[in-house]
Amino acid sequence: MKVISSCIVGVLLFMAGCSSDPPVVSHGSEVLSVDPAFAEQVSIALVDVHREMAHWIDNEDNTKSDPSYKAGSRRWKTGTGDNEKITCERSYMEFRTDKDILVRIETVFIPDQTLLVSLDCDDEEETFRLHNMVMEKIRAKCVGES
Secondary structure, eight states, X not given: OHHHHHXXXXXXXXXXXXXXXXXXXXXXXXXXXXOGGGHHHHHHHHXXXXXXXXXXXXXXXXXXXXXXXXXEEEEEEXXXXXXXXXXXXXXXXXXXXXXXXXXXXXXXXXXTTEEEEEEEESSHHHHHHHHHHHHHHHHHHHHTOO
């Protein structure tokens, strides 16, 4: 009976698209950890968050821009050529929201270890909005929801 129950639970989890370890875990409203296998999906999710939260300016040529947007990254490597390996990568993006609140998102990626996402915001309510949106976008990208 125990084996049958385990099989049924496994099938249900498979059908629901779940795994035993969630791809993203919240550690309060300002820090998330993500399975490093989803680094690319996290990057895409953060671009989506910026796209939705930013204070977009209408330009004369009917395009939109975000003059507050800043981003950068730094990568540490070991070895050379075919033996080159990334040991750590740190990046950030900064922008003002549609509520004119400064947001800074930093990621620290250590291959085969973890990917940390740090959320910093000038407003507590906006921090929760940011946190929820980042969690939603990352989960959608990692699990395949839309």
